[in-house]
Amino acid sequence: MSKRIDVKDLDIYYGDFHAVKDVTMTIEPRSVTAFIGPSGCGKSTFLRTLNRMHEVIPGGRVDGEVLMDGENLYGRNVDPVDVRRQVGMVFQRPNPFPTMSIKENVLAGVRLNSRRLSSAAADELAEKALRGANLWNEVKDRLDKPGSGLSGGQQQRLCIARAIAIQPEVLLMDEPCSALDPISTLAIEDLINDLKADYTVVIVTHNMQQAARVSDRTGFFNLEATGRPGELVEFDTTQAIFNNPSQRATEDYISGRFG
Amino acid sequence: MNAPAPTKRSRTGTVRRPGDLAFSGASLGSAVLILLILAGVAFFLVMEALPALTAPGEEISGGEGFFHYVWPLVFGTVVASLIAMLLGTPVAIGIALFVSHYAPRRLGSAIGFVIDLLAAVPSVVFGMWGMAVFAPRLVPLYDWLDEHAGWVPFFGDASATGRTLMTASIVLAVMILPIVTSVSREVFLQTPRLHEEAALALGATKWEMIRTAVLPFGMPGVIGGTMLGLGRALGETMAVAIILSTGPFTWNLLGSGNSTIPAEIALNFPEASGLRLSELIAAGLVLFVITLAVNLFARWIVDRRAEFSGAN
Structure with missing residues (x-):
């Protein structure tokens, strides 16, 4: 599991609106890559193109290539459904299915992939995914209770368990801690650290300290003015971005002079 | 110091403002009013029905007591409504899903508009159309059913006019x-985008997304809409009275015969008096009880899954 992603000359459009222009980068496997930047700079939009979730929004389309271990996600015969089974996603706000129990939430993706599961295999898989998301000890006695009864941080870890239960190659996280309190945030950050042993993790965050804490490489997105497309200003090791950025805009942003 | 006008305080010390008092009074009043109206209707039905319920069996139409008189009507009412629900609900859910999730927005709202227009057609028009246009065209289908599925007790000799239950x-x-479409469409549109995206991000196809996120979320609403529809079907009078050529009870739904409570009341009420009138009102009471039971049952189904409703 865990694959490398090469993005080549990617432009993203919503209808006539040019949202992000000309991104080229390489995302290494078994590492955490963070995207930072001011609101509206296209970092979340770019993240969504890595599993073709931007196509859910009417008019969303791209120009360019995203290669996962050399295979173009936007190739002619590639089904977005297959892409999403390999590239999991965790959203800004925890979104467990309210009509399902904790266990059924974890297994939701597996059931979609229409594999028949014996109940013993289902139990085992649910436990493995919940352990992987550091949630098992907190919920093992109430697996049949609704997922919406958990705290926000627990719900977010439940969503992570649901995403890793289908054993994706890559895990995308769109500001996963923005709706959580500091303690839950810490729990998720620890979890991200564990996850990179097995997965390629890509995270969008508004919190620069968080990017500095969890990521190996960081990309800074910016836009020249509202209405203009966002662009990738600088992409380097997290160390370099925060201590020794090569672009003036990056330095201004991380030192808090704007954004 | 210029003290403000004294405001009343309740025992717990909260300020009681006149606007709040008026508003809570008005809403309490409305709630009590609806209960009073319902109780009044129930009281009227019971009082007027009593003579028929207590009369000796041989004085009731048919000569064998009220129960014997009313059960074929109950059968007709319930069977007609159940068939209507079984046929109508899947189509309504299909239309609602098409409008809310598949159709381009323009087409969707056009179809929604047409469906709402359908609700504005008076039932007497549906009745005339059903009798004059629709019924004769169903006769070949009934003949076919009689020939090929005649072993089903409901499919017997087909009526020549098609004016059947x-x-x-x-x-x-x-x-x-x-009504079912409109309520279902509204709840399907309410499905949080987050849940739909959660399903899609797990690699769900569109249909799988609808199955995992949209349908379970909308189920209480769909059940509610179906119950409104069932209520309409149970109480529908004109259309049934015009279409159905009523008659004594028969298992055969493809032939003439049978009747429903509302049709029986509508067709006989103008000439009824005395005990006959009381019989009809007692039949109305039975319909009232059936409707109440159906609604309680639906409420029970919805509440059973309240924990998982997504409302928390």
Whole structure:
């Protein structure tokens, strides 16, 4: 599991609106890559193109290539459904299915992939995914209770368990801690650290300290003015971005002079 | 110091403002009013029905007591409504999903508009259309059913006019389409985008997304809409009275015969008096109880899954 992603000359459009222009980068496997930047700079939009979730929004389309271990996600015969089974996603706000129990939430993706599961295999898989998301000890006695009864941080870890239960190659996280309190945030950050042993993790965050804490490489997105497309200003090791950025805009942003 | 006008304080010390008091009084009043009206209707039905319920059996129409008189009507009412619901609900859910999730927005709202128009067609028009246009065209289908599925007790000799309980049921299905569709469409549109995206991000196809996120979320609403439709079907009078050529009880839904409570009341009420009138009102009371039971049952189904409703 865990694959490398090469993005080549990617432009993203919503209808006539040019949202992000000309991104080229390489995302290494078994590492955490963070995207930072001011609101509206296209970092979340770019993240969504890595599993073709931007196509859910009417008019969303791209120009360019995203290669996962050399295979173009936007190739002619590639089904977005297959892409999403390999590239999991965790959203800004925890979104467990309210009509399902904790266990059924974890297994939701597996059931979609229409594999028949014996109940013993289902139990085992649910436990493995919940352990992987550091949630098992907190919920093992109430697996049949609704997922919406958990705290926000627990719900977010439940969503992570649901995403890793289908054993994706890559895990995308769109500001996963923005709706959580500091303690839950810490729990998720620890979890991200564990996850990179097995997965390629890509995270969008508004919190620069968080990017500095969890990521190996960081990309800074910016836009020249509202209405203009966002662009990738600088992409380097997290160390370099925060201590020794090569672009003036990056330095201004991380030192808090704007954004 | 210029003290403000003294405000009343309740024992717990909260300020009681006149606007709040007026508003809570008005809403309490409305709530009590609806209970009073319902109680009044129930009281009227019971009082007027008592003579028929207590009269000796041989004085009731048919000569064998009220129960014997009313059960074929109950059968007709319930069967017609159930068939209408079974035929109408899947189509309504299909239309609602198409409008909310598949159709381009323009087409979707156009179809929604047409469906709402369907609700504005008076039932007497549906009745005339059902009798004059629809019923004769169903006769070949009934003949075919009689020939090939005659072993089913409901499919016997087909009527030559098509004015049967089955035709009435199908027209009822069309009549409940708008309400079930409209309620279902509204709840499907309410599905949080987050849940839909959660399903899609797990690699769900569109249909799988609808199955995992949209349908479970909308189920209480769909059940509610179906119950409104069932209520309409149970109480529908004109359409059934016009379409159905009523008669004594028969298992055969493809032939003439059978009747429903509302049709029986509508067709006989103008000439009824005395005990006959009381009989009809007692039949109305039975309908009232059936409707109440159906609604309680639906409420129970919805509440059973309240924990998982997504409302928390």
